[in-house]
Amino acid sequence: MSSGQRVILQAVCLPPVLRGSGVEGPPAQAFDLWLQQGRVSEVFAVPGPPQGLLLPRLVDLHVHLDKSYTVAQAGPADGDLFAAISRMAQHRQGWTKADLRSRMQRALSDAYQSGTRALRTHLDWVEGQQPLSLAVFAELLAEWRGRLALQCVSLTPLDVFDDAAVAQGIAQTLAAFNAAHGDAQTIGPALLGCFIYRNPDLQARLERVFALAARHGLAMDLHVDEGLDVDACGLLHVAQLTIAHGLQGRVTCGHACSLSVQPQAQAERTLALCAQAGIHLVALPSTNLYLQGSWQTTPVERGITRLREARAAGVSTSIATDNVADSFYPYGSYDLLETFGLGAQMAHLAPVLDWLGAITTAPARAMGLAWDGAIAPGCPADLMHLPLADTFTLLSPQGRHRRVYVAGVLQPEEGIA
Numbered sequence: 001m002s003s004g005q006r007v008i009l010q011a012v013c014l015p016p017v018l019r020g021s022g023v024e025g026p027p028a029q030a031f032d033l034w035l036q037q038g039r040v041s042e043v044f045a046v047p048g049p050p051q052g053l054l055l056p057r058l059v060d061l062h063v064h065l066d067k068s069y070t071v072a073q074a075g076p077a078d079g080d081l082f083a084a085i086s087r088m089a090q091h092r093q094g095w096t097k098a099d100l101r102s103r104m105q106r107a108l109s110d111a112y113q114s115g116t117r118a119l120r121t122h123l124d125w126v127e128g129q130q131p132l133s134l135a136v137f138a139e140l141l142a143e144w145r146g147r148l149a150l151q152c153v154s155l156t157p158l159d160v161f162d163d164a165a166v167a168q169g170i171a172q173t174l175a176a177f178n179a180a181h182g183d184a185q186t187i188g189p190a191l192l193g194c195f196i197y198r199n200p201d202l203q204a205r206l207e208r209v210f211a212l213a214a215r216h217g218l219a220m221d222l223h224v225d226e227g228l229d230v231d232a233c234g235l236l237h238v239a240q241l242t243i244a245h246g247l248q249g250r251v252t253c254g255h256a257c258s259l260s261v262q263p264q265a266q267a268e269r270t271l272a273l274c275a276q277a278g279i280h281l282v283a284l285p286s287t288n289l290y291l292q293g294s295w296q297t298t299p300v301e302r303g304i305t306r307l308r309e310a311r312a313a314g315v316s317t318s319i320a321t322d323n324v325a326d327s328f329y330p331y332g333s334y335d336l337l338e339t340f341g342l343g344a345q346m347a348h349l350a351p352v353l354d355w356l357g358a359i360t361t362a363p364a365r366a367m368g369l370a371w372d373g374a375i376a377p378g379c380p381a382d383l384m385h386l387p388l389a390d391t392f393t394l395l396s397p398q399g400r401h402r403r404v405y406v407a408g409v410l411q412p413e414e415g416i417a
């Protein structure tokens, strides 16, 4: 089938949160869509109950391509975040370009086949020198252009930024990468990141990282408060500094597990400030389920951040894959729809169709993509059709069975979940 021919998708449900301008009707309205020349050319309301769901292709805001598929050698960390960090640090010593390329390529292929259209990966970056993975990422960025939009984030322990020369080197490398590989995107493809958890002198240290980002025109994506200590308050400092440095809308925070164990009123004050700062909050349900909560007894605390309160406060909220088959999370896959299902159950996100923005429009805006994923005439025909799914079957294996359209062309189903 060529993209020049007209394709018709009949009587689909377009969840209201995914409708673009001019697409109207009650939540259960059925629509026919025409796809032509790689775009949605027409959207008509039609009578009768809808058959299946239509979504834009998905956006995975937080993954770790460089670590994926290493668990067989590195071993699982059984719930201990810092054991996972040290296992992966040891394993990283043996990484080669060829090994990284093979694992990162496999991850991108899995994500693409599962219906993902854009993805942001963190890359371990533990010293001033740029990691091997950055050169591999640059190759993959070019190879996947037009099929998968990619961004990368330097993942560096906060304390490494104490060395001004190292800090400057990281920022300059990222800025040079953007100058060499950037297009019209306002964010990326390379962002500044770090890992923050109860560091001494947190505010002063973070202040230096924010000043660095502002000076080099870099957007930021931070691993924040990934643990269940009540006194971890990195998210609050990040929100304050985002406003102070005028970086509103350019900062993403992953994890924020501690928010789940802090008193409700305190958490809501932090979230109000996050909304003011335009922070993009991203929950990582699979890794948090594995790493947080007790391993001596059945876990009660589960580490999911306060997604519902965040959305109610006006904070942009996403759900993403995080680790796949490494020490941090030994299981999983790049099927974002499956991770979404886990998050929906873990955080009681209901009705579930109202939360589909967490894997489509919200992360697309965080990445600054040209199209946010809202479906309307004229939008790209980058779509995922779930022929059997509705509100109550979306989380079942049958409901997740999908047909993926890339620029209006149905992809071969082999390999698609």
Ligand SMILES: [Zn+2]
Binding pocket: 062, 063, 064, 122, 223, 254, 322, 323
């Ligand atoms: Zn992560």
